[in-house]
Amino acid sequence: MGMSKHIMEDQTKEQKCRLVPMGDSCWLIQFEQEISPEINIQVHAMAAALAQAKHRWIREIVPTYCTLAVYYDPMQIDAHDVECYLWAELALLNEKGSTMSLTWDVPVLYGGEWGPDLTSLALRSGLKTDEVIALHANRTYHLYMLGFVPGFCYLGKVPAKIAAPRHAKPRKAVPAGSVGIAGEQTGMYPIEAPGGWQIIGRTPVKLYDPRRETPVLMRPGDRVRFRPIDLATYQFLHQKSKSGWQLTPVEGTSNSDSTGHQGRLINYRPRYGASWPSGIRDARRRSHGHLFLASSQPAGRQ
Structure with a gap:
């Protein structure tokens, strides 16, 4: 136990980690x-380092907000050996360099039947619905983890003004693509599922598709920005999604990069392709060809 204790003490001072x-x-x-x-x-x-090592005795790696569960086969390796190995990997963690993440601009239709809780959340917050939308969309969110159902994105944090508790009585079915708030978290439902989050909008993006080579679109560590769209845009993208269209990331960034992302106008047509239906053409003329305005705030550090 001497080696394990020595490494553990060093790491506790530097990273404040515990092995339980x-x-x-x-x-x-x-x-x-x-x-x-x-x-x-x-x-x-740490999860990526363990996955890349491809040890046969590791059965499963489960990351959450601030913990990492490492399941192993006790028939192949002793618990003490796993403990020593994990402390050694933690000691090397800062030397492994930064991990890469992607930034996604997710189109969302807010309110109405697509966001049935938007009005009540606005009343609770003492805000207008447009103000709730602006606050929700005007920041870059960190994707902390996936869970609950395949591809459900736990994002944070929302501005304190629009933080809201879950419903006391969850809905039996929340539609796929629903965007909600629970506490200081915001999240996206990849499939229809029961849920108690405050639903304020819906995205036409297919977040989970078992037919894709990579079924889950986003991964923990990614950055997400919500872009308000109108009904015509939602219907257009929803139909494209049924035909196999898939959202692509805006950019890839290093998680160690503190410079953030500079805001810019994003042209709709190169992003989503295809020809313009009449409703989209009209919206494009009104907005001079730009439907989404990227935030000028630094990415992932709000």
Whole structure:
């Protein structure tokens, strides 16, 4: 135990990590117990390092906001050996360099039947619905983890003014693509599922498709920005999605990059392709060809 204890003490001082045994086939790595992009990036960097090592004795790696569960086969390796190995990997974590993430601009139709809780959330917050939309869309969110159902994105944090509790009685079915708020989190439903989040809008983007080579569109560590769209745009993209259209990322960035993303106008046509239906052409003329305005705030650090 001498080696393990020595490494553990060094790492506790530097990274404030703990290793907690969870039965006879799992170690839980506890990073600092707070929700922040910086800590979550460490979680996923460690998960990536373990996945890339491809050890046959590792059964599963489960990252969350600030913990990482490592399930192993006790018939192939001793618990103490796993403990020593994990501390050694944590010691090397800062030397492995940054991980790469993608930035996504997600179109969202807010309110109405697509966002049935928008009006009540605005009343609760003492805001107009347009103000809630502006606050929700005017920042870059960090994707902390996937869970609940395949591809469900846990994003944060929303501005305090629009933070809202879950419904006391969850809905039996929330449509795929729904965008909601729960506490300081915002999230996207990849499939129809029960849920208690405050639903304020819906995206036509297919977040999960088992027919794709990579079924889940986004991954933890990515950055997400919401772009308000009108009904005509939603219907157009919804039809394209049925035909196999897939959202592509705006850019790839390093999670260690602190310079952020500079705002710019994004032209609709190169992004989504195809010809313009009449409703989209009219909207394009009114907005001089630009339907989405990227945030000028630094990415992923709000």
